[in-house]
Amino acid sequence: MKRETVAIHEGYTKDSQKTMAVPIYQTTAYDFGNADFAADSFNLKQGSDNIYTRIGNPTTSVLEKRFAKLEKGSASLAVSSGMSAIFYSILNIAESGDNIIASSQLYGGTTTLFTHTLKRLGIEARFFNIDNPEEIEKLVDSKSKGIFFESLSNPTITIADIEKIAEIGNRHGLITIVDNTVATPILCNPIDFGIDIVVHSASKWTTGQGLAIGGIVVEREGLWKKIDGNPRYSQFYTPDESYHGLKFTDEVARDALFTFRMRLILLRDTGAVLSPFNSWLFIQGLETLPLRVQRHSENGLAIAKFLESHPKVVAVNYPKLESSKYYELAKKYFPNGANGLLSFEVGDYEKAKKIVDSVEIFTLVANIGDSKSIITHPASTTHQQLSESELQQAGISAGLIRLSVGLENVDDLIQDLENSLNKV
Ligand SMILES: *Cc1c(COP(=O)(O)O)cnc(C)c1O
Numbered sequence: 001m002k003r004e005t006v007a008i009h010e011g012y013t014k015d016s017q018k019t020m021a022v023p024i025y026q027t028t029a030y031d032f033g034n035a036d037f038a039a040d041s042f043n044l045k046q047g048s049d050n051i052y053t054r055i056g057n058p059t060t061s062v063l064e065k066r067f068a069k070l071e072k073g074s075a076s077l078a079v080s081s082g083m084s085a086i087f088y089s090i091l092n093i094a095e096s097g098d099n100i101i102a103s104s105q106l107y108g109g110t111t112t113l114f115t116h117t118l119k120r121l122g123i124e125a126r127f128f129n130i131d132n133p134e135e136i137e138k139l140v141d142s143k144s145k146g147i148f149f150e151s152l153s154n155p156t157i158t159i160a161d162i163e164k165i166a167e168i169g170n171r172h173g174l175i176t177i178v179d180n181t182v183a184t185p186i187l188c189n190p191i192d193f194g195i196d197i198v199v200h201s202a203s204k205w206t207t208g209q210g211l212a213i214g215g216i217v218v219e220r221e222g223l224w225k226k227i228d229g230n231p232r233y234s235q236f237y238t239p240d241e242s243y244h245g246l247k248f249t250d251e252v253a254r255d256a257l258f259t260f261r262m263r264l265i266l267l268r269d270t271g272a273v274l275s276p277f278n279s280w281l282f283i284q285g286l287e288t289l290p291l292r293v294q295r296h297s298e299n300g301l302a303i304a305k306f307l308e309s310h311p312k313v314v315a316v317n318y319p320k321l322e323s324s325k326y327y328e329l330a331k332k333y334f335p336n337g338a339n340g341l342l343s344f345e346v347g348d349y350e351k352a353k354k355i356v357d358s359v360e361i362f363t364l365v366a367n368i369g370d371s372k373s374i375i376t377h378p379a380s381t382t383h384q385q386l387s388e389s390e391l392q393q394a395g396i397s398a399g400l401i402r403l404s405v406g407l408e409n410v411d412d413l414i415q416d417l418e419n420s421l422n423k424v
Contacts, residue, residue, distance in 0.1 A: 003070055003186060004290045011065025024280045025058045043244070044252070044264075053276065055267050060279040066286055067216045070185035071198050074221035075256030077263050078214060078279060082181060082201020083109050084272035085215030086148075088262050089177050089199050093233060094145040096122030101139045103130040103149035104393045105156045107179065107201075108383045111390065114148075127393070130158050133165050145232055146175045151190055151333070152182040154368060155378050155402040156395040157317040157343055159326040162333055166194030173230050175223075181205075182341050182368070186293045188333050191220045197258060204369025205339070207285035208292050212278040219258040224249050227257065236261065292371070292407065297337025299413065300405045306414045307344050312421045314399070318342040340405035341368055343378075349398040351424045352377050356401065358423050361408060361416040373406035373413055 001010075012022050030050035032038035041048045049056050060078050068076035079085050094100055102114055104127045114125035128135035130149060147169050149160050162178065169176035177197040178190045184205045190198050200206070202214035227233045228249045236257055239245035243264060248257040267273060297320075304318035316323075319330035320338045330338055346352050355375075356364055362375040366382050376382060379398045383391060391397075405413065 006066065006069045007286045007289055010069045011062040022059060022062050022280065022283050024276050026276050027057070028053050044246070054271050054273045055263055057276045057279065059276040059283070060274055063274075063279045063282050063286075064216070066283065067185065067200070067202075068218050070189075070286070071180070071218040072189045072191045072220075073198065073218035074223075075259045076216055076218040077259040077267070078202070078216050078274045078282075079267070080215065080272040080274050080278075081213045082107075082179075082199070082203055082215040083113065085199045085201070085217050086110055086179065087113060088266045088272070089197055089217050090118065090123065090146065090148070091266055092258060092262050093175055094118075094123045098122075098143050098145045099124040099126055099139075099141070100145055101126050101128060101136055101147045101174075103128060103153070103160065105130045105153040105158045105395060106148075106150055107154050107181075108378070108386060110148075110179065112385055115390075130160050133161055133168060136165070136168050140172050140174065142231075144172070144174060146177055148177045148179070150179040150182070151188055152180075152319070152338065152341070154182050154341060155343055155376070155382070155400075157319065157326075157341060158395070159319050159329040159333060161329060162188075162190050162193040162195060166190075166196075169196070170194065170226075173226065173232060175226070175233070182339055183334070184289060184293050184339065186290050187297070187337055187339060191218075193333070196220055196223050196226065202282050204367070205285075205289065205293060205296070206282050206369075208289065208369065208371055209285070210365075210367055210370040210372070211285075212281045214274050214278050214282055217259055217262060219256065221255060224254040224257050240265070293339060294337060295407055296340035296405060299407070299410045300338065300340035300342055302410045303403065303405050303413060303417070304342050306417065307342075310418075310421055312346065312424060314345040314347055316342065316344045341402070342405065343400055343402045345397065345399050346401060346424065347399045349379070352399045352401050353380075354424050355420045358420040359416050360419075361412060362403065368402075368404035370404065371407040373408055374404040376402040376404075378402055 064076045126139040175196045178195050180198045181201045198218040200216045227236045236248040248261045253260045307313045308316045319326040356377050362373045365374045
């Protein structure tokens with residue numbers, strides 16, 4: 001089935017009520033009926049998947065199946081935010097004394113997680129420039145556990161050479177993790193290019209209306225072959241003491257081993273669970289995601305072209321502009337559009353501030369991926385916690401403005417920007 005059909009139907013089997021909409025199973029727990037069935041459920045034998053909503057819920061399960069299929073993966077786990085999806089994907093592979101290798105061009109929250117919070121847990125992040133993935137080679141050692149990067153980065157709008165990074169990861173037996181939030185599962189599927197794990201903040205284009213916080217981790221089919229016997233990942237194939245000696249590479253678990261371990265160990269013990277109501281909101285959003293992302297991409301390109309032609313704009317970052325240094329990579333990885341995220345440079349802090357303060361349709365918000373157009377000044381908001389050198393490394397200057405182009409009429413949006421630019 002094609003993605004538009006998957007986005008509407010995948011993962012939902014109607015129960016006796018035959019409701020067309022996926023029901024919201026707003027419940028904490030489930031009736032086991034008898035002691036044997038309860039024991040089998042807890043033992044992961046023939047019982048039920050429904051034990052306790054912290055580790056699984058039927059509404060959330062529809063979202064997980066649908067998202068996994070859209071990303072061409074074999075299984076997925078939904079969690080309470082994009083940040084917890086990223087954190088769990090790292091905790092699943094690394095512990096104190098280990099290191100991960102990450103791109104410098106990352107979402108601000110991911111940068112602080114990697115440089116400060118993981119450090120306090122004893123996990124070191126080593127950074128490479130997304131434009132030079134060869135740098136990864138110099139950073140790998142026996143304690144390296146994964147490579148992390150963004151396919152289309154927020155807010156610097158860089159495009160990664162996904163296939164090249166997957167190849168380096170494979171050569172070193174390293175798990176590759178990509179944050180595919182800005183690409184959405186509609187514009188690019190990194191698993192097609194050999195990536196192992198795809199994470200998303202569902203808080204952005206998935207509902208598309210800025211309604212809820214959530215995150216998803218998707219794994220590719222056959223990942224167990226890379227993990228089984230690999231000295232970097234012994235926790236997956238040595239018996240787990242906290243789960244009666246379960247091995248995640250055993251046949252029962254192997255097609256979902258990465259997300260299965262996250263669910264059984266990390267969700268069980270640390271509990272960043274997605275609420276069934278939020279799962280339901282994401283399911284509604286997915287139904288129209290292919291349509292919306294197409295329009296976001298068309299509007300994004302039209303605005304990028306307008307800005308590029310404006311004398312007060314110093315530079316525009318949008319990969320679908322022929323002038324972009326990512327144009328060739330965009331052709332390969334984003335053949336159908338590059339969504340509505342773009343940034344432009346106006347020269348200095350004061351000019352950026354004036355524009356941000358004078359637009360009328362664009363709203364100053366620390367978010368992206370809404371049907372309502374959003375303007376952000378990263379240096380004073382989302383990336384404020386980064387040091388001067390971290391900002392420079394991430395390619396963010398004082399005069400950089402980020403736009404998340406929404407679904408309003410594009411002529412109105414262009415007029416709004418034109419009016420503001422004329423004031424500086
Ligand atoms: C927003 C965002 C995140 C964090 O997701 P939350 O759902 O806000 O926790 C991570 N990565 C990228 C690229 C994002 O845009």
